[in-house]
């Protein structure tokens with residue numbers, strides 16, 4: 520456990536950080552590691568693939584054959600039957616929750632306290648009640664024991680996020696959900712390529728979500744994917760992506776069944792659901808297809824980088840017992856072992872002084888319960904009941920991890936961090 524019983528974290532975060540940082544000495548600034556949070560993942564080959572598309576006689580750029588081909592290649596890579604590409608990971612979250620609502624009706628959805636805003640926003644936007652659980656510090660994902668405690672007759676799904684490359688699944692969770700017939704939805708936006716018991720994350724849930732934004736394991740500039748083994752959901756998601764239009768269904772039988780049922784409607788303009796327009800373009804798909812070819816190779820380097828980082832950090836000062844089996848690191852996770860204001864300030868000073876970009880609170884802005892978008896949804900101060908998420912909020916950081924990062928640089932950073940003192 521990282522959190523201390525009865526510990527009350529600092530009230531302010533931003534001011535403390537900035538006032539301390541203003542005292543960085545010019546001497547330290549000289550020895551910079553120049554380590555940005557993310558690095559451009561688009562290569563010449565990806566750009567050439569786009570140019571080849573544009574150089575065609577009359578290229579069709581709205582979603583078409585490349586989107587379909589990328590969806591099929593993605594499904595094969597992941598090990599699922601169907602995938603639907605959308606214009607972002609947030610859109611993948613939104614369509615997934617919309618489909619769940621259409622299938623299951625209103626009720627509760629169990630969500631984590633450390634995740635990205637769109638996971639919880641999509642739950643709210645679709646009229647579900649979010650039920651929050653604290654995290655397991657070893658995975659930063661939902662604590663299985665707490666999820667099981669919060670399951671009830673109104674639970675419509677468990678919407679789990681695999682955070683920063685760590686697997687959040689356990690046998691106990693999967694077994695219980697299967698026994699109770701409660702759907703699992705996986706957000707794999709930060710963790711694709713990671714596995715649980717040798718099987719890729721994103722193949723366990725009823726639906727799974729992926730983001731192809733700039734800094735992710737694969738980028739399509741902007742983009743996302745929903746994967747599923749259910750044909751019904753596949754067709755529903757295809758329609759929801761394009762205004763709820765029936766002609767977007769893949770199967771001819773599916774389309775015909777609607778035109779037979781609604782003979783007074785033009786078959787080209789039957790709207791089965793109140794849908795959205797969250798379509799990707801052919802340009803995004805061409806980049807995705809080009810990137811997919813080197814995804815596994817890149818992921819192997821990300822894993823190595825995390826291993827070097829955790830092996831070299833001082834476990835007295837930093838939490839290093841992450842459950843790394845099957846991980847596919849998105850970022851390097853630096854979490855103070857104890858709430859320690861002095862060490863925390865020294866870490867931030869040192870990272871800034873050496874040109875190492877970081878985010879305090881990890882990727883999604885820390886404990887979501889503290890965010891203003893949840894004011895009026897949850898009572899003020901409820902965040903104190905989620906001490907592990909709160910510890911990450913104040914004493915957890917993420918540092919960029921990408922395939923081109925040199926091992927010596929990681930070792931150098933660990934030596935610097937290990938030399939810091941606290942209270």
Ligand SMILES: Cc1ncc(COP(=O)(O)O)c(C=O)c1O
Nearest residue numbers: 607608609635708709730731732
């Ligand atoms: C866990 C998680 N879910 C959803 C998203 C949203 O993805 P996007 O930025 O593509 O909308 C992100 C973004 O990084 C994320 O980390």
